[in-house]
Amino acid sequence: MTAIIDTICARRSISPKRLGYPGPNIEQVAEMVRAACAAPDHGNLAPTRFIYIPDDARQSLAEVFAAATLERNSDSSQEELEDAKQRAMNGAGLIAIWAHIDENNPIAPPHEQWIAVGAATQNLLLAANSLGFHTKIVSGGRVTSKSLRAAFNLGDGDVLVGFVVLGTYAGQTKKRLRPEPGEILSLWGPDI
Numbered sequence: 001m002t003a004i005i006d007t008i009c010a011r012r013s014i015s016p017k018r019l020g021y022p023g024p025n026i027e028q029v030a031e032m033v034r035a036a037c038a039a040p041d042h043g044n045l046a047p048t049r050f051i052y053i054p055d056d057a058r059q060s061l062a063e064v065f066a067a068a069t070l071e072r073n074s075d076s077s078q079e080e081l082e083d084a085k086q087r088a089m090n091g092a093g094l095i096a097i098w099a100h101i102d103e104n105n106p107i108a109p110p111h112e113q114w115i116a117v118g119a120a121t122q123n124l125l126l127a128a129n130s131l132g133f134h135t136k137i138v139s140g141g142r143v144t145s146k147s148l149r150a151a152f153n154l155g156d157g158d159v160l161v162g163f164v165v166l167g168t169y170a171g172q173t174k175k176r177l178r179p180e181p182g183e184i185l186s187l188w189g190p191d192i
Helices: 003-010 026-036 055-072 078-087 110-130 146-151
Strands: 048-052 093-100 134-138 158-167
Touching (some): 026 093, 048 110, 055 078, 055 146, 110 158
16 A cells, blocks of 8 residues: 555564574664654653664673573573573674563553553564564563563563564565454444
8 A cells, every 4th residue: 555554564573593694783773763762652751772782792691591591490401501592692683672661650551651662662673674674572481580680780660571683584584374454443333
């Protein structure tokens, strides 16, 4: 229908293992965050934060991922720990997303703040796509670990949402089964 709608509908998540170099530079990441800042945000609370993890810091993050794995299962095998470390190295770029949700805000209740976080995240993904990169959001149980919370200095009301893995993908994206508008759209009215 329009170029922007076609672009939105063409967005696909790509496995982090398939997201190679080149990745975005810091100026491109800043542009993605600029787009994220355009998301709806009732009360102008800015509940979303983005933390870019440069390549030279990813080995340190890998150690935190391993610590988070041990925290969840103290009997983790060496193979499981290496797999956890590798997850910090996948993709050509990595951005952590965290949210600060004010449970007692008189203007914007928590669900509206979460809508703002989701909208900002989607804007970031679409901006990355418009710059020629592919993405995938990853989270899992590790995001609630004490290790990661401490590594990112998260306080009360802060939630580590996950990580956006970015990079270049040379393959063909797979068609994703999505609902048709008629399956999820209905009309409301007093006589309907």
